[in-house]
Amino acid sequence: MTAPRHRILLTTEGTYPYVMGGVSSWCDLLIGRLAEFDWQILPVVAPGGRPRLFELPPHAREVGRIEVWSEVLPPRPGWRRRGGDDALPATLTRHLLGWEGSTEAIVEAWRHCREHPALVRPAFRSKAGWHGFLAALREVLDERVPEAGTPPSLDLLEAATLYQTLYWVARTASAPTPETDLLHVTAAGWSAIPAVVHRALHDTPLVLTEHGVYVREAYLAAVRSGDSPGTRFAATRLARGLARVAYAAADVIAPVTEANAHWEVGLGIDPAKILVVPNGLRVPSAPTAPPRTRTVVSVGRLDPLKDALTMLRVAGETLRLAPDAQFLHYGPVPQGQEVYGRSCLQLHEQLRLGDRFRFMGPTDDPHGAMRDADVMLMTSISEGLPMAILEAMGQGRPVVSTGVGGVPDVVRGCGVVRPPGDDHGLAMAVVMLLRNPDLAWRLGRRGHRRLQRLFDESSCIEGYRGLLHTLAGDSPITDAPLVPVEPVAADGDAALPGDRDAAVAVGLTA
Amino acid sequence: MNGAELDPAAAAPIVEARLGRTPQDMLEAAVVLEAWAGVRPERALGAAERLMAEAPDERTVSVSRLPRPAAPPHALRDGLAFLVTVIAIACWASPLTDSLGVSDVRRALTIALPLTLALQWGLRSRFLDQPGGLVELARHRGALLLGPGATVLVGSLALGRAGTLAGLLTVTWVGGTVLLRRDWPVPYVLIILMATGAMATGLAALEVVRAAGVLTTLAVVFALRPRDQTLRPLSPSASRAHLAGRALRSGLIGVGLGLMLVLDRSVSWTSGAVPALALLPSAVAGLWGAAHLRHLEIAILRGLSGVSVDGPETDGQARPALRVIAVAVLRLLGLTAALSAALVLLTPWLGSSARGSGVLAGFGLLALASLLLGLLDSLGGSRWVLVAVAAAAGTEAYIAAARIEPFAGVGLLAGGALAAALVLPAIVLLLSRSARTVATTLWIR
Numbered sequence: 001m002t003a004p005r006h007r008i009l010l011t012t013e014g015t016y017p018y019v020m021g022g023v024s025s026w027c028d029l030l031i032g033r034l035a036e037f038d039w040q041i042l043p044v045v046a047p048g049g050r051p052r053l054f055e056l057p058p059h060a061r062e063v064g065r066i067e068v069w070s071e072v073l074p075p076r077p078g079w080r081r082r083g084g085d086d087a088l089p090a091t092l093t094r095h096l097l098g099w100e101g102s103t104e105a106i107v108e109a110w111r112h113c114r115e116h117p118a119l120v121r122p123a124f125r126s127k128a129g130w131h132g133f134l135a136a137l138r139e140v141l142d143e144r145v146p147e148a149g150t151p152p153s154l155d156l157l158e159a160a161t162l163y164q165t166l167y168w169v170a171r172t173a174s175a176p177t178p179e180t181d182l183l184h185v186t187a188a189g190w191s192a193i194p195a196v197v198h199r200a201l202h203d204t205p206l207v208l209t210e211h212g213v214y215v216r217e218a219y220l221a222a223v224r225s226g227d228s229p230g231t232r233f234a235a236t237r238l239a240r241g242l243a244r245v246a247y248a249a250a251d252v253i254a255p256v257t258e259a260n261a262h263w264e265v266g267l268g269i270d271p272a273k274i275l276v277v278p279n280g281l282r283v284p285s286a287p288t289a290p291p292r293t294r295t296v297v298s299v300g301r302l303d304p305l306k307d308a309l310t311m312l313r314v315a316g317e318t319l320r321l322a323p324d325a326q327f328l329h330y331g332p333v334p335q336g337q338e339v340y341g342r343s344c345l346q347l348h349e350q351l352r353l354g355d356r357f358r359f360m361g362p363t364d365d366p367h368g369a370m371r372d373a374d375v376m377l378m379t380s381i382s383e384g385l386p387m388a389i390l391e392a393m394g395q396g397r398p399v400v401s402t403g404v405g406g407v408p409d410v411v412r413g414c415g416v417v418r419p420p421g422d423d424h425g426l427a428m429a430v431v432m433l434l435r436n437p438d439l440a441w442r443l444g445r446r447g448h449r450r451l452q453r454l455f456d457e458s459s460c461i462e463g464y465r466g467l468l469h470t471l472a473g474d475s476p477i478t479d480a481p482l483v484p485v486e487p488v489a490a491d492g493d494a495a496l497p498g499d500r501d502a503a504v505a506v507g508l509t510a
Numbered sequence: 511m512n513g514a515e516l517d518p519a520a521a522a523p524i525v526e527a528r529l530g531r532t533p534q535d536m537l538e539a540a541v542v543l544e545a546w547a548g549v550r551p552e553r554a555l556g557a558a559e560r561l562m563a564e565a566p567d568e569r570t571v572s573v574s575r576l577p578r579p580a581a582p583p584h585a586l587r588d589g590l591a592f593l594v595t596v597i598a599i600a601c602w603a604s605p606l607t608d609s610l611g612v613s614d615v616r617r618a619l620t621i622a623l624p625l626t627l628a629l630q631w632g633l634r635s636r637f638l639d640q641p642g643g644l645v646e647l648a649r650h651r652g653a654l655l656l657g658p659g660a661t662v663l664v665g666s667l668a669l670g671r672a673g674t675l676a677g678l679l680t681v682t683w684v685g686g687t688v689l690l691r692r693d694w695p696v697p698y699v700l701i702i703l704m705a706t707g708a709m710a711t712g713l714a715a716l717e718v719v720r721a722a723g724v725l726t727t728l729a730v731v732f733a734l735r736p737r738d739q740t741l742r743p744l745s746p747s748a749s750r751a752h753l754a755g756r757a758l759r760s761g762l763i764g765v766g767l768g769l770m771l772v773l774d775r776s777v778s779w780t781s782g783a784v785p786a787l788a789l790l791p792s793a794v795a796g797l798w799g800a801a802h803l804r805h806l807e808i809a810i811l812r813g814l815s816g817v818s819v820d821g822p823e824t825d826g827q828a829r830p831a832l833r834v835i836a837v838a839v840l841r842l843l844g845l846t847a848a849l850s851a852a853l854v855l856l857t858p859w860l861g862s863s864a865r866g867s868g869v870l871a872g873f874g875l876l877a878l879a880s881l882l883l884g885l886l887d888s889l890g891g892s893r894w895v896l897v898a899v900a901a902a903a904g905t906e907a908y909i910a911a912a913r914i915e916p917f918a919g920v921g922l923l924a925g926g927a928l929a930a931a932l933v934l935p936a937i938v939l940l941l942s943r944s945a946r947t948v949a950t951t952l953w954i955r
Contacts, residue, residue, distance in 0.1 A: 048642075073955070099535075125950045133949075137819055147536040147562045152570040156827070157814035160949035161574070167954050219541040223529065230572030233534060240537065259551055266540070266555035381545040403548050419548030 006472040007038045009063070009180035009198065013191035017054035017062070018045060020332070020362060021301065022387045023186060023211050024054060026256075026279060031060050033461045037468065040178055044068060044190045046335075066175045066194065068168045075118045085112060088123040090132035092166045096241030097140045097234070099148040103248040106241070110173035110197045117174035124167040133163055140237075151233055158230035165238060173197050180204060182472055185246060188214040189239060192246035199249050205471040208250040209277070211384040212405065213263040215243045217305065220382050224304045243267065252467060256385040257406025275467065278406075279385040280460030283452045284367070287396025290374045290441055294325040294434045297373035297397075299366055299388040300380065302329075302359075303337045307402070308344045310379040310423050316351040317427035322434050327357040327377070330369050370395040374440060375433045381420045383407055390455055393447035398440045400429045410455065414447030516549060516557040518564050525561065536562040573816040579808050589797045591695035593790070595686060598706040600787045602715065603779065609715040610671055618675035619779045621665070624768025625676070626683045631764030633684065636757035638691040647688070648734035658685070658727045675716060678723040685726035692733045701725045759892045766899030767880055770929075773906040774921030777869055788869055791849030792842075792877035799842030799881055802834065806885075809834045810944050817945075828941040835885070835937065842881060846874035872922025879929035886933045889940045890951035895933060902929035 010016075016027035031039045039060035047070035056062065091109045095101030113120050123129045137159060141151045154162070172193045183195040183206040192208065199206045218239030222232040247253060247269045254277045255261045261274050296318070300306040308329070315327045333341035348357060363369050366388065370376060376392035376399045383405035390410070392399050399415030401407050408417050416429035433440040525533050525542045533539035539558035543549040549557065606615050637643035647654070658681040665673030665680075682702075689698040705722040709715050772779075777788075809830040817827060850870035879902065887895045902925035909921040940947045 121954065124954050127946065127950070130946045130950050134819055141819070144567070147559050149533065149535040149538075149562055149565055150567050150569050152534075152572040153818045153820060154572050155574050155815055156817045156819060156945040157574040157576075157811055157948075158572060159819045160814065160945055160953065163949040164953040215537060216541055216544075219538050220545055223538065223542065228572045228574045229534070229570045230574060233572070236534065236538065262551040263555070266552060404545060420545050422548075 005036065005038050006181040006468075006474075007040060007179070008182045008184050008468065009040045009042055009177060009195065010184045011186065011191040011195050012041065012043045013187045013189055014043075014045060015186065016043065017041065017052045017056065018043060018050045019334070020053055022279075022384075025387055026209075026211065027186065028054050029457065030461070030464055032057055033457075034465055034468065035059050036465075037182075040180060042066065042177065042194060044172065044194075047072075063178045064175075066172055068172060068190065074121050074171060074174065085116070085119055085123050086126050086128035087132055088112070088120070088170060089129045089163060089166055090136035092169060093133050093136035093162075094139060096166070096169070096245075097137070097162075097237040098241075099143055099145045099237075101241060101244075103245045106245050107196060107200045107249065110170070110193065111200045113170045113174040114176070114197045114201065117176075120167070120170045120174050124163070124170070130163065133166070134159065137162070152229035154230035154233070158228065158234060161231070162234040162238075165234070169193065169238075169242075182207065182468060184209065184468070185250070186211070188243040188246035189218075190242065192242060192249070196245055196249040205251045206249055207252050207254060207467065207471060208246055209254045209256070210260050210264065211256050211279075212305075212382055213255075213260050213267075213384075214246075215240050215267060216263055217382055220305060240267075247273075251471060254464075254467065257409060259404075259406045259409065260384055277460060277463040277467065278455055279387060279390060280455050280457040281387065281390040281394050281451060282457040283448070284394050287394075287445060287448045288371060290397060290437065290444065291372060292374060292437050293372075294322060295373050296325060296327045296375045296377050296430055296434070297330070297369055297392075298327070298377045298379075299330045299363070299369060299391070300378065300386075301331050301337070302333045302341045302344055304340055305380060305382045306331075307379045307381050307420065308340075309347055310402075310421055310426070311377060312344065312347045312351055312353065312357065313423040314377065314379060314426045314430065315353055315357045317423060318430045318434075319353065319356050321427075321431045323356075325356065325430075325434055327353075328360050328369070328372070329357070330360045330363040330366070332362040366391045367395060370397055373397050374437065375400055375430055376415075377426070377430060378402065378407070379420075379423075379426065380404055380407075385410060385455075390451060393444075393451040393455075396441070396444035396448040398433055398443035398447065400426055400433065402426070410450075411447075412450075414443050414450055516543070516553060518557070518561040521557040521561045522564075525558075532565055532568075533558070533562070571818065574814075576808060576811055576815055579805070587695060589794070589801070591690060591699050592797060593794060594699050595702045596790055596793060597787070598702045599683075600790070601706050602709060602719070605709040605715040606675070606719070610675065614670075614672040614675065616779060617669060617672040618679065620772045621669070621673070621676040622679040622683070623771050624765050626680045626764075627768035627771075628761040628764035629680065629684045630687045631767075632757045632761030633687065634691075635760035636754065638688065644692060644734060651731070654731050654734065655727070658723065662723065671716065675719060678716075678719045681723040682719070682726045685723075685730045688730050689726070689733060692730075694729065694733045697729045697733075698726065701729065756892070759896060760887065763883060763887065763892070763895055763899050766896070766903045767876075767883070769903040770876055770879075770899070770906055770922065770925045773903060773910050773925075774872065774919060775910050776915055776918040776920065777872075777922065788853065789873055791853055791870060792846045792873035794849060795842045795845035795874070796877035796881055798845050799838040799877075800884070802838040802841055803881075803885065806831055806834045810941065810948060813941075814945050814948065827944045828938065831941045831944060832938065835941075838881065839878065842878055843874065846870070846877065850874065868917040868919035868923065870919070872919035872926060875926025875930060876922055877926075879926045879933070882930050882933045882937060886937050886940075889937065889947060891933075891936050891940060894936050898929045898932035901932060902926065 010027065012027060015021060016024040035057065037059070040063040041056065041060060042063055044066045047067045088109060091105060095105045137154065141153060143151065172190060175194055177194050177198040180198070181204065183198055183204050185192045185195045185206065185208045188208055188210055195206055198204055219236050222236050225232065247264065247267065250273065253264060253269060253274050255264060255274065256277065256279045258276050261276055264274055265271050298311055302308050311329065318325055370392050373392070376389065376397045378386065378389060378399065378401040380402055381404060385406040389399050389401060389407065393414060399411050401411055401415060401417055402420040403417040404420055411417055418425035418429060521539065521543060524547050525539045528542045528546045533542065536558040539561050540554040543554035543557060544551055637647040661681055662674055662677030665677030669676065686698045689695065701722055705718050708718045812830045813827040850867065853870065854867065883895050883899060905928050906921040906925040909924055914920065
């Protein structure tokens with residue numbers, strides 16, 4: 001008799017299967033390799049249909065889409081019950097935005113939304129809903145918690161914008177989910193909402209994988225946005241509120257790197273809930289020798305988190321010392337980052353980089369792109385465990401990167417890590433490796449071996465296979481070790497990536 | 511930098527230098543320390559918590575940034591297209607009357623005007639003013655092709671030649687609305703100008719209108735071909751029931767406005783081109799006034815920006831929006847008066863008797879009522895709009911039935927004035943609490 005096939009509901013947020021990127025590649029890999037499960041994909045997306053960029057295997061299907069800020073209206077309430085739950089906007093405000101809001105109260109409110117989807121719109125369109133919201137917002141703004149700082153005084157336009165956002169949170173909670181045996185959430189934000197409600201209704205186990213840390217990235221986006229204090233406050237508190245609920249509901253939180261785990265512990269999660277499952281890559285058998293054309297390759301979206309402006313400045317400084325170097329950047333300008341994309345082009349022109357720095361657009365052959373490199377460069381200010389670095393290591397190329405997220409742990413011994421925004425330090429590292437190709441090749445091969453040892457695709461897959469089968473109630477079918485989180489970094493003070501004095505090159509000193 | 515040694519005194523300058531201000535909370539401080547100073551997360555979080563414990567308790571007053579105003583619509587081009595078509599269609603009155611007789615043309619217009627306005631309002635509400643609505647409309651290929659034919663057929667079967675003409679005029683005018691919304695004014699204007707030229711050369715007027723209706727329908731079908739890449743893609747629609755209800759309400763408002771146009775018996779639509787041309791001043795002025803209302807959205811938001819949630823909700827919120835509305839109304843009334851005066855002077859030259867300043871004033875008030883009714887409808891007051899339109903049309907009907915005719919256009923004046931008087935206070939009320947209106951109505955549709 002064959003074992004029953006378990007169904008997994010995978011919820012995504014602005015990624016798989018509609019957007020290319022690290023999270024989407026990870027989803028594609030996981031779904032493709034774990035064919036013993038029936039995967040049900042529920043993406044949370046922005047309105048305006050996009051073509052699907054990933055072909056789903058036969059054991060996976062999309063079970064709908066949750067469009068936020070769309071023109072799609074919810075079902076109408078029946079004639080007998082026209083009014084909504086007018087307390088809903090106030091409840092969400094108080095507990096999602098309040099520093100010490102109750103996650104149970106939010107789950108209960110979301111559950112009510114799911115059970116009465118037709119009442120969400122009337123609640124938010126009602127006079128009582130609006131006035132309740134304002135009263136709850138004033139309460140939140142009057143909170144005084146030392147670590148929470150003093151909230152700014154929002155204006156009415158910011159309040160109305162927040163009200164609309166909360167409406168969409170409630171609408172997302174009201175969206176139906178199919179029957180499933182396991183819930184797998186890919187970010188502790190909007191995509192967690194339907195899964196959390198499903199768990200509350202059916203007690204289905206929930207796994208949360210965090211590639212970046214949702215709260216951290218929301219704060220970074222807010223800091224860089226140039227928005228008003230009220231807008232920043234609303235965006236970050238909402239992200240924090242959503243993440244708190246996701247963390248509370250999750251049975252297992254699986255960050256891709258220990259660095260993320262430290263954030264999660266810092267956000268109040270019980271370390272016992274956390275299991276680090278590092279990303280993995282199928283390791284090519286043997287790396288090919290670098291081309292020795294003084295080519296520096298970078299891969300990533302042109303958005304503020306990738307800090308492409310620093311990358312351009314690094315290129316500018318490198319080219320002053322190594323004029324025959326060339327930089328190739330692969331990656332799209334994502335939707336909504338067009339202004340940032342233009343600012344990159346302006347800086348490119350200002351620095352007169354010309355053909356020495358070329359924007360190559362998206363690539364569907366990142367391995368090939370890395371093979372053409374002598375050095376791989378990454379200047380992000382936020383990362384989990386970036387696939388681009390694993391791809392560089394897979395091709396035996398040394399990495400020069402900012403020390404964010406899990407990067408220092410990955411690059412240790414096979415590259416150079418500098419603090420974020422340190423364009424001079426990054427440029428010096430690039431120049432050093434371009435001028436010492438033998439050293440670069442040695443570091444690259446060391447990276448290849450490190451990848452085989454620690455970040456092999458099979459380890460990642462087996463890690464999830466074991467985790468998902470265990471949560472589904474099967475006996476564990478793999479002995480692949482999961483890495484429990486250490487509350488404090490176990491090693492590497494000397495190799496702290498941010499230590500400007502000590503760590504010129506983590507790899508070189510390792 | 512070794513995070514273990516990072517005390518608040520060391521962390522604070524780093525964070526404030528990067529942010530240019532004190533951090534909002536410990537998470538923001540921690541993110542800055544990690545992302546821009548390379549401090550490991552666990553240490554950044556610890557340092558940030560200690561830093562916030564010493565932060566001053568000063569509340570920042572936030573002033574939100576206004577969104578960029580939307581690009582202005584092609585107001586001039588669309589206005590010109592409208593002007594040309596109104597003048598051209600006004601020129602159809604004489605040939606049509608000569609060909610079909612006054613009675614048939616009058617009956618046709620009495621049906622066509624309310625029906626056209628109903629369909630225009632309904633289509634705008636259901637499709638044309640909805641994001642992606644044109645794509646949705648394009649999916650109704652069968653209705654786009656068969657609907658016009660059915661309209662004409664039903665009209666013919668019910669009322670003979672008058673019904674045929676009513677159907678054809680409706681199809682042409684409604685098709686023109688779709689083409690203008692689709693940014694295709696040139697084909698529509700060309701069709702109307704060709705039809706006008708054909709009538710001037712003495713071709714059978716009904717056949718010319720039939721050709722215009724067919725060509726307009728084909729132009730609409732072609733303009734809305736589903737593979738057209740310039741049409742915005744649409745979200746999957748689960749909203750049809752809602753939108754259908756809205757479209758029905760808008761259609762009823764359109765019917766009411768159409769009835770207001772035709773219920774005043776002192777206005778003849780069949781005595782040459784002048785009666786139709788009498789619509790021109792108010793129609794052009796209405797377009798000019800409505801064009802100014804594109805500033806309304808930003809004005810409403812400006813009224814909310816910087817008004818603290820701690821204060822009373824009505825403090826000065828409405829002023830910027832009311833200023834925009836006042837300018838729009840002044841534009842409409844002023845231009846109506848100026849163009850009407852010009853028309854009165856030109857009428858003898860056009861060779862027909864003027865309908866008197868009462869009719870022109872009546873059309874002016876009707877245009878004002880239309881502007882305000884549309885505005886209130888867009889602010890979410892469609893039920894009250896229906897009430898106002900019904901009251902205005904009822905008043906006109908009563909005046910017509912009671913044969914109260916102290917001067918031409920009295921019905922239009924009374925109806926228009928009543929509708930405007932009924933909706934204006936509702937608009938002011940909604941704008942005086944514009945935060946709630948924006949939050950609960952405009953942004954949660």
